[in-house]
Amino acid sequence: MPDYDRETLENLIDGKLSWPEVKNIMSSFKDPDRFDKYVQILQDRVPWDDRILLPLSLHLYIVEKEDGPRVVKCDCGQEFGDYHENWKLEALVHVRDTEEKLQEVYPPLMHSNPEWVVLREFYCPGCKTQLEVEAVPPGYPVIFDFQPDLETFYREWLGREI
Numbered sequence: 001m002p003d004y005d006r007e008t009l010e011n012l013i014d015g016k017l018s019w020p021e022v023k024n025i026m027s028s029f030k031d032p033d034r035f036d037k038y039v040q041i042l043q044d045r046v047p048w049d050d051r052i053l054l055p056l057s058l059h060l061y062i063v064e065k066e067d068g069p070r071v072v073k074c075d076c077g078q079e080f081g082d083y084h085e086n087w088k089l090e091a092l093v094h095v096r097d098t099e100e101k102l103q104e105v106y107p108p109l110m111h112s113n114p115e116w117v118v119l120r121e122f123y124c125p126g127c128k129t130q131l132e133v134e135a136v137p138p139g140y141p142v143i144f145d146f147q148p149d150l151e152t153f154y155r156e157w158l159g160r161e162i
Contacts, residue, residue, distance in 0.1 A: 002029070053162065058131075072087040076124060101114075116138075119134070150162060
C-alpha cells in the first residue's frame with residue numbers, strides 16, 4: 001500500500017503532477033491516513049483556526065467552531081452559516097440571463113438560450129472568489145448540492161468519532 005508524503009499530496013492538490021502520476025495515485029489503494037493528511041494540508045493553508053471537518057469544494061469547508069457549531073466557511077474566513085442549510089443562500093449571486101451576459105463567457109451562438117437555461121454564479125461575499133456555477137431553467141430553485149452525514153462518515157469510513 002503506498003504512503004504518499006506531504007509534498008506529493010500538495011502537488012496533487014495544486015494540479016502539479018503529470019497525468020500518469022495522478023492516475024497511479026487514483027488507481028492505487030489509499031493509505032489509511034490519507035484523509036487526515038489532506039485535511040492537515042488544507043488546514044495549514046487557511047488563515048483561521050477552526051477545525052476543518054470536511055472539505056466541500058475547492059474553497060469551502062465544513063468546520064467546527066470553538067464554541068461548537070458546525071458551519072460552512074470559505075478560505076478567506078467568510079462564514080455561510082450552519083452546514084445543514086444551503087450556503088448558496090448567503091452568497092453573492094450573478095445571474096447570466098440575457099444573450100449579452102452569456103456572451104461575456106461564451107462566443108456567439110455557443111451559449112444556451114436564456115429563455116431555457118440561465119447561469120447562476122455564486123461568489124463569496126468576503127473575498128469575491130467564485131464558488132459555484134449552476135446551469136438551470138429560469139426560476140428553478142437554488143440547488144443544495146451536498147449535505148453530508150458527518151457522524152456516519154467519521155464513524156463508518158474513518159473508523160472514529162468526530
